[in-house]
Amino acid sequence: MTxxxxxxxxxxxxxxxxxxxxxxxxxIHAGHTGDxxxxxxxxxxxxxxxxxxxxxxxxxxxSIGIGLTASQINPVAFTYGYDKLRFPKPVFIGDTLRTRVxxxxxQEDPKRPAHGRVVEACEVLNQRDEVVMYCEHILxxxxxx
Amino acid sequence: MTxxxxxxxxxxxxxxxxxxxxxxxxxIHAGHTGDxxxxxxxxxxxxxxxxxxxxxxxxxxxSIGIGLTASQINPVAFTYGYDKLRFPKPVFIGDTLRTRVxxxxxQEDPKRPAHGRVVEACEVLNQRDEVVMYCEHILxxxxxx
Amino acid sequence: MTxxxxxxxxxxxxxxxxxxxxxxxxxIHAGHTGDxxxxxxxxxxxxxxxxxxxxxxxxxxxSIGIGLTASQINPVAFTYGYDKLRFPKPVFIGDTLRTRVxxxxxQEDPKRPAHGRVVEACEVLNQRDEVVMYCEHILxxxxxx
Amino acid sequence: MTxxxxxxxxxxxxxxxxxxxxxxxxxIHAGHTGDxxxxxxxxxxxxxxxxxxxxxxxxxxxSIGIGLTASQINPVAFTYGYDKLRFPKPVFIGDTLRTRVxxxxxQEDPKRPAHGRVVEACEVLNQRDEVVMYCEHILxxxxxx
Amino acid sequence: MTxxxxxxxxxxxxxxxxxxxxxxxxxIHAGHTGDxxxxxxxxxxxxxxxxxxxxxxxxxxxSIGIGLTASQINPVAFTYGYDKLRFPKPVFIGDTLRTRVxxxxxQEDPKRPAHGRVVEACEVLNQRDEVVMYCEHILxxxxxx
Amino acid sequence: MTxxxxxxxxxxxxxxxxxxxxxxxxxIHAGHTGDxxxxxxxxxxxxxxxxxxxxxxxxxxxSIGIGLTASQINPVAFTYGYDKLRFPKPVFIGDTLRTRVxxxxxQEDPKRPAHGRVVEACEVLNQRDEVVMYCEHILxxxxxx
Numbered sequence: 001m002t003x004x005x006x007x008x009x010x011x012x013x014x015x016x017x018x019x020x021x022x023x024x025x026x027x028i029h030a031g032h033t034g035d036x037x038x039x040x041x042x043x044x045x046x047x048x049x050x051x052x053x054x055x056x057x058x059x060x061x062x063s064i065g066i067g068l069t070a071s072q073i074n075p076v077a078f079t080y081g082y083d084k085l086r087f088p089k090p091v092f093i094g095d096t097l098r099t100r101v102x103x104x105x106x107q108e109d110p111k112r113p114a115h116g117r118v119v120e121a122c123e124v125l126n127q128r129d130e131v132v133m134y135c136e137h138i139l140x141x142x143x144x145x
Numbered sequence: 146m147t148x149x150x151x152x153x154x155x156x157x158x159x160x161x162x163x164x165x166x167x168x169x170x171x172x173i174h175a176g177h178t179g180d181x182x183x184x185x186x187x188x189x190x191x192x193x194x195x196x197x198x199x200x201x202x203x204x205x206x207x208s209i210g211i212g213l214t215a216s217q218i219n220p221v222a223f224t225y226g227y228d229k230l231r232f233p234k235p236v237f238i239g240d241t242l243r244t245r246v247x248x249x250x251x252q253e254d255p256k257r258p259a260h261g262r263v264v265e266a267c268e269v270l271n272q273r274d275e276v277v278m279y280c281e282h283i284l285x286x287x288x289x290x
Numbered sequence: 291m292t293x294x295x296x297x298x299x300x301x302x303x304x305x306x307x308x309x310x311x312x313x314x315x316x317x318i319h320a321g322h323t324g325d326x327x328x329x330x331x332x333x334x335x336x337x338x339x340x341x342x343x344x345x346x347x348x349x350x351x352x353s354i355g356i357g358l359t360a361s362q363i364n365p366v367a368f369t370y371g372y373d374k375l376r377f378p379k380p381v382f383i384g385d386t387l388r389t390r391v392x393x394x395x396x397q398e399d400p401k402r403p404a405h406g407r408v409v410e411a412c413e414v415l416n417q418r419d420e421v422v423m424y425c426e427h428i429l430x431x432x433x434x435x
Numbered sequence: 436m437t438x439x440x441x442x443x444x445x446x447x448x449x450x451x452x453x454x455x456x457x458x459x460x461x462x463i464h465a466g467h468t469g470d471x472x473x474x475x476x477x478x479x480x481x482x483x484x485x486x487x488x489x490x491x492x493x494x495x496x497x498s499i500g501i502g503l504t505a506s507q508i509n510p511v512a513f514t515y516g517y518d519k520l521r522f523p524k525p526v527f528i529g530d531t532l533r534t535r536v537x538x539x540x541x542q543e544d545p546k547r548p549a550h551g552r553v554v555e556a557c558e559v560l561n562q563r564d565e566v567v568m569y570c571e572h573i574l575x576x577x578x579x580x
Numbered sequence: 581m582t583x584x585x586x587x588x589x590x591x592x593x594x595x596x597x598x599x600x601x602x603x604x605x606x607x608i609h610a611g612h613t614g615d616x617x618x619x620x621x622x623x624x625x626x627x628x629x630x631x632x633x634x635x636x637x638x639x640x641x642x643s644i645g646i647g648l649t650a651s652q653i654n655p656v657a658f659t660y661g662y663d664k665l666r667f668p669k670p671v672f673i674g675d676t677l678r679t680r681v682x683x684x685x686x687q688e689d690p691k692r693p694a695h696g697r698v699v700e701a702c703e704v705l706n707q708r709d710e711v712v713m714y715c716e717h718i719l720x721x722x723x724x725x
Numbered sequence: 726m727t728x729x730x731x732x733x734x735x736x737x738x739x740x741x742x743x744x745x746x747x748x749x750x751x752x753i754h755a756g757h758t759g760d761x762x763x764x765x766x767x768x769x770x771x772x773x774x775x776x777x778x779x780x781x782x783x784x785x786x787x788s789i790g791i792g793l794t795a796s797q798i799n800p801v802a803f804t805y806g807y808d809k810l811r812f813p814k815p816v817f818i819g820d821t822l823r824t825r826v827x828x829x830x831x832q833e834d835p836k837r838p839a840h841g842r843v844v845e846a847c848e849v850l851n852q853r854d855e856v857v858m859y860c861e862h863i864l865x866x867x868x869x870x
Contacts, residue, residue, distance in 0.1 A: 018332040020344075024317040025177070027749040031611025032173055033212025034164070042743040044821040044852050054745075058224055059208040066204050067178025071506065079203055079232070086226040096334040127334050163622040165634075169607040172459040176321025187453040189531040189562050199455075216796065241624040272624050308767040309469070310779075314752040318467055322460070323502025348514055349501050353494040357468025361651065369493055371521040377514070386769040417769050462604040466756025477598040479676040479707050489600075599759070608757055612750070613792025638804055639791050643784040647758025659783055659812070666806040 003074045005116035005141040010103050016068040018098040018127075021056055021091055029060040056091035061133045065124035068099045077141040080117065085135040089126070096127045104136065115140045148219045150261035150286040155248050161213040163243040163272075166201055166236055174205040201236035206278045210269035213244045222286040225262065230280040234271070241272040249281065260285045293364045295406035295431040300393050306358040308388040308417075311346055311381055319350040346381035351423045355414035358389045367431040370407065375425040379416070386417040394426065405430045438509045440551035440576040445538050451503040453533040453562075456491055456526055464495040491526035496568045500559035503534045512576040515552065520570040524561070531562040539571065550575045583654045585696035585721040590683050596648040598678040598707075601636055601671055609640040636671035641713045645704035648679045656722040660697065665715040669706070676707040684716065695720045728799045730841035730866040735828050741793040743823040743852075746781055746816055754785040781816035786858045790849035793824045802866040805842065810860040814851070821852045829861065840865045 030036050038045035039055055046054040062085060091097065104121040118141050124133035175181050183190035184200055191199040207230060236242065249266040263286050269278035320326050328335035329345055336344040352375060381387065394411040408431050414423035465471050473480035474490055481489040497520060526532065539556040553576050559568035610616050618625035619635055626634040642665060671677065684701040698721050704713035755761050763770035764780055771779040787810060816822065829846040843866050849858035 017326070017328055018335055019179070019326065020331060020333040022313050022317055023747050024314040024749040027747055027753075028173070028177055028317075028611075029208070031608075031614070032170070032177060033208045033215070034611070034614065034616045035212040035215035036614045036742070036744065037215060037218060038742055041745060042821055043745040043819070045743055057208075059204075059211050063174070063178045063202075063204040063208050067180040070178070070180035070182060073182060081229065081231040083228060083230070084226065085228070085230060087224070094333070096332055162616070162618055163625055164616065165621060165623040167603050167607055168457050169459040169604040172457055172463075173321075173607075176318075176324070179321070179324065179326045181324045181452070181454065183452055186455060187531055188455040188529070190453055239623070241622055307761070307763055308770060309761065310766060310768040312748050312752055314749040315467070318463070318752075319498070322463055322467060323498045323505070324454070325502040325505035327505060327508060347498075349494075349498040353464070353468045353492075353498050356494050357470040360468070360470035360472060363472060369522070371519065373518060373520070374516065375518070375520065376516040384768070386767055458602050459604040462602050462608075463756075466753075466759070469756070469759065469761045471597070471599065471759045473597055476600060477676055478600040478674070480598060605757070608753070609788070612753055612757060613788045613795070614744070615792040615795035617795060617798060637788075639784075639788040643754070643758045643782075643788050646784050647760040650758070650760035650762060653762060661809065661811040663808060663810070664806065665808070665810060667804070 001072050001074060002076055003141065004076060004144040005106070005118065006144050008103050008106060008118045008141065010105060013100065013102045016071065016099045018096045019064065019068060020096045021064070021093060023093050025060065025064070026054065026056055026093065029057050033057065033059060035059070051090050051092070053092055058087050061087065061091050061097070061124060062135070065097060065099050065122065065133050066137070068097070069101055069122065074141070077118070077139045080138040080140045083136040083138065087133055089130050089132045091126065091132050095132070097124050097132065099124050109140065112140065114143055116143060146217050146219060147221055148286065149221060149289040150251065150263065151289050153248050153251060153263045153286065155250060158245065158247045161216065161244045163241045164209065164213060165241045166209070166238060168238050170205065170209070171199065171201055171238065174202050178202065178204060180204070196235050196237070198237055203232050206232065206236050206242070206269060207280070210242060210244050210267065210278050211282070213242070214246055214267065219286070222263070222284045225283040225285045228281040228283065230278070232278055234275050234277045236271065236277050240277070242269050242277065244269050254285060257285065259288055261288060291362050291364060292366055293431065294366060294434040295396070295408065296434050298393050298396060298408045298431065300395060303390065303392045306361065306389045308386045309354065309358060310386045311354070311383060313383050315350065315354070316344065316346055316383065319347050323347065323349060325349070341380050341382070343382055348377050351377065351381050351387070351414060352425070355387060355389050355412065355423050356427070358387070359391055359412065364431070367408070367429045370428040370430045373426040373428065375423070377423055379420050379422045381416065381422050385422070387414050387422065389414050399430065402430065404433055406433060436507050436509060437511055438576065439511060439579040440541065440553065441579050443538050443541060443553045443576065445540060448535065448537045451506065451534045453531045454499065454503060455531045456499070456528060458528050460495065460499070461489065461491055461528065464492050468492065468494060470494070486525050486527070488527055493522050496522065496526050496532070496559060497570070500532060500534050500557065500568050501572070503532070504536055504557065509576070512553070512574045515573040515575045518571040518573065520568070522568055524565050524567045526561065526567050530567070532559050532567065534559050544575065547575065549578055551578060581652050581654060582656055583721065584656060584724040585686065585698065586724050588683050588686060588698045588721065590685060593680065593682045596651065596679045598676045599644065599648060600676045601644070601673060603673050605640065605644070606634065606636055606673065609637050613637065613639060615639070631670050633672055638667050641667065641671050641677070641704060642715070645677060645679050645702065645713050646717070648677070649681055649702065654721070657698070657719045660718040660720045663716040663718065665713070667713055669710050669712045671706065671712050675712070677704050677712065679704050689720065692720065694723055696723060726797050726799060727801055728866065729801060729869040730831065730843065731869050733828050733831055733843045733866065735830060738825065738827045741796065741824045743821045744789065744793060745821045746789070746818060748818050750785065750789070751779065751781055751818065754782050758782065758784060760784070776815050776817070778817055783812050786812065786816050786822070786849060787860070790822060790824050790847065790858050791862070793822070794826055794847065799866070802843070802864045805863040805865045808861040808863065810858070812858055814855050814857045816851065816857050822849050822857065824849050834865065837865065839868055841868060
């Protein structure tokens with residue numbers, strides 16, 4: 001689905017389908033990244049923390065939260081980077097996440113006149129509509145030829 | 146290994162052990178996140194791109210790059226967020242990554258007088274010492290009681 | 291265990307050992323196939339459906355149901371295909387499956403005089419002996435030399 | 436994307452994106468199903484077969500081939516079953532698969548007057564456009580209210 | 581397949597089917613155990629070692645080598661332990677392993693008169709018939725009632 | 726962290742961080758090893774055994790128990806083997822394991838005068854401090870040059 005820089009509308013918004021975070025996801029993420037911190041993989045330790053249970057890795061909430069948006073490809077845009085990645089609330093086993101993407105702003109790119117920068121605000125929401133992750137995804141989108 | 150805000154020294158640097166990114170990692174990451182974009186999982190498509198081969202997901206380079214730093218736990222610090230996440234070079238199957246962490250700056254946290262903010266510059270390097278990922282990891286570290 | 295076309299007896303039956311379908315199996319199957327339909331991976335969505343909970347992918351019930359039969363190899367037979375694959379009941383997390391294989395019929399193969407077709411009726415049963423999957427597995431077996 | 440029985444057009448066709456079958460997929464599928472037949476997991480044995488190398492499990496080609504079609508959900512249709520599942524050519528490590536779905540026919544469903552049967556011919560193609568799998572997917576789609 | 585203590589014959593021998601150790605197996609094992617030692621996951625590091633390449637974890641050779649023997653269950657015997665676990669040769673990616681099990685000796689069990697101890701010598705062989713792992717598996721088998 | 730034969734002190738002890746054994750770990754281990762014995766993967770069968778529930782594979786308790794100790798590398802020592810591997814208690818889903826390593830003895834190695842043998846007693850403990858696994862890990866450590 002080709003979308004040029006000119007086609008992005010500030011304020012446009014979409015919400016992805018949902019996905020339940022399982023104990024399996026946490027075990028796979030620990031093994032995938034090598035991060036076996038006890039907050040994620042030791043239920044006895046986690047019981048003593050302020051959260052009272054194991055919590056998801058921030059890197060996993062980011063990977064799955066962004067992965068949920070990967071249902072459509074725009075062949076004339078690519079990722080430049082991410083800013084302001086924050087985790088306002090913990091994610092627990094059994095939470096169901098979906099991602100709300102809002103076009104936040106558009107900017108000229110001084111170095112690349114054939115492209116423009118599109119900033120997508122990505123909010124990962126849980127089943128209580130709480131924001132558990134926020135970041136700004138910066139795209140470089142081609143201008144219409 | 147307890148490290149208080151006062152203990153962090155700007156300029157201090159450590160480099161993690163290395164890890165080779167395999168085709169397996171990419172397949173696992175696609176399945177873990179649901180991101181099956183052809184740049185990552187379709188070798189025929191990838192052959193036609195500017196890179197000539199499949200590339201790692203940015204979310205994976207981030208997850209594994211940060212995971213490599215998870216060998217030591219500081220019980221009096223926690224992650225506040227990440228800024229300026231960028232991917233200056235692609236990561237290919239067979240590249241070996243390690244992460245260089247440099248204490249970049251320390252700041253008072255206006256809202257939390259008992260904590261300070263520590264900014265770690267995280268650079269993920271490949272086997273040719275090229276920076277394939279950069280981000281700034283913001284920690285909140287307790288001040289010495 | 292070599293078994294020629296002549297050795298198969300119509301009506302012969304075997305039942306495999308059992309295997310409990312876990313949440314892990316569903317998460318792995320979603321990632322393995324890229325099928326993240328909310329019926330399988332979104333517990334909130336699934337709560338609203340007629341089943342009230344997540345259900346297994348049909349492709350997984352097939353793969354595991356047939357996999358359960360893979361304990362013995364017949365070097366002189368190979369799979370020609372499957373017919374009439376049906377899913378009369380849903381499979382839920384926690385169900386324990388086993389497969390009942392019955393030799394249903396034997397046929398000459400008009401194009402391959404050295405082989406015959408053997409049709410195995412495969413029924414996947416849950417712990418309440420309900421048939422959750424049915425298919426007919428068509429084998430081509432060598433005739434005795 | 437709601438599509439009623441009346442909306443399906445016989446002859447309509449779509450082709451999915453592609454996916455390269457990796458050694459990882461075969462190892463994961465063997466572990467997921469418990470089918471460790473040497474044709475799939477023993478490279479020394481496979482070297483002696485007519486194919487000269489390891490081949491994918493039929494159940495995997497089916498699961499991934501159908502999974503590739505799972506990019507769009509029709510909330511008013513569901514799977515009734517699959518017929519005539521065949522594997523005309525082997526799938527090797529490194530092959531890139533995509534699935535071509537053609538609406539083959541539409542039928543009234545004698546027992547369910549509010550639904551109709553839609554038969555989708557699913558062909559899994561490799562990078563040389565050879566059909567490596569064929570099946571007929573039978574959907575039950577609601578009629579327009 | 582019920583086998584009582586009296587049924588085991590010293591000197592009896594069986595060889596399992598084979599399985600090729602893949603890069604995938606090593607990546608999965610590292611993630612499963614948390615052992616990311618560079619000998620297993622860092623190809624650049626491994627190139628400098630005496631072996632010139634990554635080697636399998638000893639715990640994986642043991643787990644897969646013993647797993648290969650798990651094709652038949654004896655309901656009247658159970659594992660007491662393992663002795664003399666040794667790794668005379670390294671296992672590399674691409675090696676094909678199978679396990680040769682020889683009944684080495686039988687002993688009365690002084691504390692359990694209804695059982696006897698059976699010692700199975702387990703040798704894991706590679707495709708050049710070199711022993712890459714050795715251990716003695718001690719079973720407790722019921723005596724015939 | 727280089728430690729020569731002379732540096733090991735008999736009686737020195739360390740305890741690793743903990744890790745909760747999940748249903749996911751058992752499913753992954755079954756698929757990784759091919760051991761689908763019903764004691765591990767069939768909840769209905771397991772309900773009838775003396776333990777009343779599924780139990781972890783011994784090979785998994787060993788792999789994870791030893792993996793927990795893999796947080797520090799000694800470049801001048803390597804594994805010679807393991808002796809007296811025993812499983813005094815079963816491991817259940819939800820148990821949290823950690824490993825206590827005690828230097829049990831040091832021996833000259835008659836064939837390798839530049840090395841010495843160090844025996845580490847490895848005890849895997851559950852959350853009730855019960856020993857669920859015991860083994861003796863034999864290291865060969867270089868003598869100080």
